[in-house]
Amino acid sequence: MLFVLFLAAVLWGIGHVMKTPVQARLYMVGLLYVAVLGVQIALPTGHPLREATGGAAAMWLLFGGFVAVVLAYRMLLGRVRGRAEEVEAARDAITGASEGPFRDVELERYARHITLPDIGGGGQLALKNAKVLVVGAGGLGSPALLYLAAAGVGRIGVIDHDEVSLSNLQRQIIHSDARTGMPKVFSAEVAVGALNPHVELRPYHRALTADVAETLFAEYDLILDGTDSFVVRAEVNRAAVAAGRPVIAGAISAWEGQVTLYDPAGGAPCMACVFPTAPAPDLAATCAETGVIGALPGVVGSIMALEAIKEITGAGDGLRGRMLIYDALHAETRILRAQRRADCTVCGGL
Numbered sequence: 001m002l003f004v005l006f007l008a009a010v011l012w013g014i015g016h017v018m019k020t021p022v023q024a025r026l027y028m029v030g031l032l033y034v035a036v037l038g039v040q041i042a043l044p045t046g047h048p049l050r051e052a053t054g055g056a057a058a059m060w061l062l063f064g065g066f067v068a069v070v071l072a073y074r075m076l077l078g079r080v081r082g083r084a085e086e087v088e089a090a091r092d093a094i095t096g097a098s099e100g101p102f103r104d105v106e107l108e109r110y111a112r113h114i115t116l117p118d119i120g121g122g123g124q125l126a127l128k129n130a131k132v133l134v135v136g137a138g139g140l141g142s143p144a145l146l147y148l149a150a151a152g153v154g155r156i157g158v159i160d161h162d163e164v165s166l167s168n169l170q171r172q173i174i175h176s177d178a179r180t181g182m183p184k185v186f187s188a189e190v191a192v193g194a195l196n197p198h199v200e201l202r203p204y205h206r207a208l209t210a211d212v213a214e215t216l217f218a219e220y221d222l223i224l225d226g227t228d229s230f231v232v233r234a235e236v237n238r239a240a241v242a243a244g245r246p247v248i249a250g251a252i253s254a255w256e257g258q259v260t261l262y263d264p265a266g267g268a269p270c271m272a273c274v275f276p277t278a279p280a281p282d283l284a285a286t287c288a289e290t291g292v293i294g295a296l297p298g299v300v301g302s303i304m305a306l307e308a309i310k311e312i313t314g315a316g317d318g319l320r321g322r323m324l325i326y327d328a329l330h331a332e333t334r335i336l337r338a339q340r341r342a343d344c345t346v347c348g349g350l
Contacts, residue, residue, distance in 0.1 A: 002259055003191065009028040013067070013313040013338075016291060022135075024340055025276060025299065026093035035233060044135075044202070049334075053086075059314035061169050062272060070169065076107075076253050077294075088345055090095075092134070095134050095135065098217055099101075099126055099164065099200060101125060101127070102124075102125075102313070103198075104151070105198075106198055109196070109198070110152050112123050112147070113127075113151070113152070116239045116315075118313070118316060119313050119315060121311075122163070122313075123173035123314070123315065124152060124316075126312050126313050127151055127152045127153050127154070127309065127312055128152055128153075128154040128236065129154055130154055130155070130221055130222070130312045131153075131154065131155040131156075131219065131220045131221050131222075131234055132148055132153050132155070132156050132157070132159070132220060132222045132223075132308060132312075133155065133156075133157040133158070133159065133216065133217065133219075133220040133222070133223050133224070133225060134148070134157065134158045134159075134161055134224045134226060135158075135208055135223065135224065135225050135226060135227055135236055136159075136160055136183070136189045136225070136226035136227040136228075137158050137160040137161070137162075137174065137185055137187070138160070138168065138172050138227075138228070138297075139156065139168075139170075139171045139172050139226070139228075139252065139296075139297030139301065140226030140250045140251075140297050140299065140300055140301040140304060141160070141172075141174070141226040141253065141301065142171075142172045142173045142174035142175070142180060142188075142298075142301060143173065143174075143297065143298045143302045143304075143305065143331070144226060144250075144304045144305045144308070145158060145188050145191075145201075145304075146148055146173070146174055146191065146192070146195060146222050147302055147305035147306070147309075148224075149192040149195050149196045149199050149201070149306050149311050150195060150196060151305070152196070152198065152199060153199060153301050153308075153312070154200065155198060155199070155200045155202065155216035155220075156168070156185075156192065156199060156201045156202070157201075157202040157203075157204060157205035157216070157219070158188050158189075158201065158203055158204065159161055159185065159187050159206065159207055159208055159216070160183075160184045160185050160204075160205070161185050161205065161207040162183075163181055163182060163183050164179050164180050164181060164182050164183075164184055164187050164271070164305070165180065165181075166180060170294045171292060171295075171296075171297045171298070172184075173298065174187065174188050174191045174192075174193070175188075176186045177189075183203075183205045185205045186203055186205065187195040188201065189201050189203045191204055192350075204216070208227075208232060208235060208236065209235070210235060210238070210239070212242055213235055213236070213239035214239045214242050216239075217240055217242075217243040218243045218245075219221060220245065220314065221234065221245070221312070222246055222247075222248065222308055222311060223244065223245050223246070223247045223248070224242050224247075224248050224250075224274035224304055224305075225247050225248070225250065226250055226301065227305065228252075229288075230278050230279065231269060231278075232276075233251075234271065234272070235345060236249075236271075237262065237271035239299070240262070240270075241264055241270050241346050241347045244260065244265045246261055246263035246265070246266060246268075246311065246320075247262040247263070247271070247318070248260075248261050248304050248308055248311070249261075249262060249268075250300045250301060250303070250304045250308050251273065251298050251300075252292055252296050253290050253292065254290050254292055254293070255296065255324075255327065255328045255329035256296075256325070256326065256327050256328065257296055257297075257299065257300035257326045257328070258300070258323055258324065258325050258326070258328075259300060259303045259304055259307065259319060259323070259324045259326075259337070260278075260310065260319050260322065260323040260324065261276075261307060261319045261321075261322075262274075263318045263320055264340060264347035266320055266350075267320070267321070267322040268320040268338075268340070269321065269338045269339060269340045269341065269344070269347070270344065270346050270347040271346075272341075272344050272345060272346040272347065273326060273338065273339070273341040273344045273346075273347065274323070274338045274342070276341070276345070293328060296326075296328050299326060299328065300326060303324065305324075307319055321337060321338055322335050322336070322338070323335070323336045323337075
């Protein structure tokens with residue numbers, strides 16, 4: 001056995017002198033091991049060559065197993081160390097070592113995001129640099145605003161002309177009893193500021209009209225539509241198509257909700273492709289008319305925020321060209337696919 005180890009050392013030394021890569025030297029030693037093992041198996045007991053190389057195959061099998069365990073452990077340790085170095089590099093990249101866009105308290109706040117391989121430091125920085133406008137500070141806007149703020153979206157706009165009423169509080173969790181009568185956008189500003197002081201919330205206490213929508217949408221990267229009026233949704237769609245902005249749209253009624261991403265500029269349909277005409281009055285009732293289970297907007301609004309985070313960071317597969325339908329009463333979900341219409345009156349010319 002000593003003779004074989006001497007040969008392995010000679011091979012390794014020659015490779016070192018010739019500056020052969022380590023991997024090539026390992027291959028040479030491995031070939032020597034295979035050759036010695038072949039000698040032990042092929043030659044009869046007592047053969048001089050077999051005796052000179054150890055005399056028994058079992059010994060070499062045990063030795064090879066031990067070496068394999070050591071190499072596997074080193075490989076695993078290297079991967080763990082490499083992952084740790086990646087995390088540290090991400091932290092350094094977004095902090096600039098001592099100065100950067102994130103303070104220590106923000107790094108701790110967003111640590112669970114930064115640790116996710118699909119988000120990481122780059123994704124968190126994208127969230128901080130993102131500008132998202134939420135249309136409506138009601139049932140869907142409430143959880144969406146809170147989770148966007150919690151996620152660290154740098155600038156969040158919210159437009160709504162309404163005020164907080166007692167009937168809102170069953171589902172619009174961003175508001176409170178003490179803020180009844182306050183404009184919803186200012187109530188949302190209070191809640192977001194208390195949740196995350198490191199993000200900016202811009203309140204727009206007004207109705208969304210055609211003369212302001214397109215200009216306002218151009219200031220943001222992504223639009224979230226949480227309104228409950230087909231007329232307003234159609235206006236959101238027209239302005240977003242004109243500004244070239246994607247829209248994550250949610251809707252709820254009674255026990256059912258839906259979420260999708262409209263984006264003609266990205267190859268997906270716009271709302272008018274899917275709903276070219278307004279529904280009949282009895283099919284487009286508001287929550288005040290049909291009622292709504294309180295937790296449903298929380299589920300659908302949270303999905304809207306999640307899809308927004310994915311859209312900003314590029315994580316996973318989004319709902320571009322797909323509509324998620326959630327039936328809360330029967331605990332079922334399904335996906336519908338939608339395509340652009342060449343004859344669409346809103347985006348057909350793009």
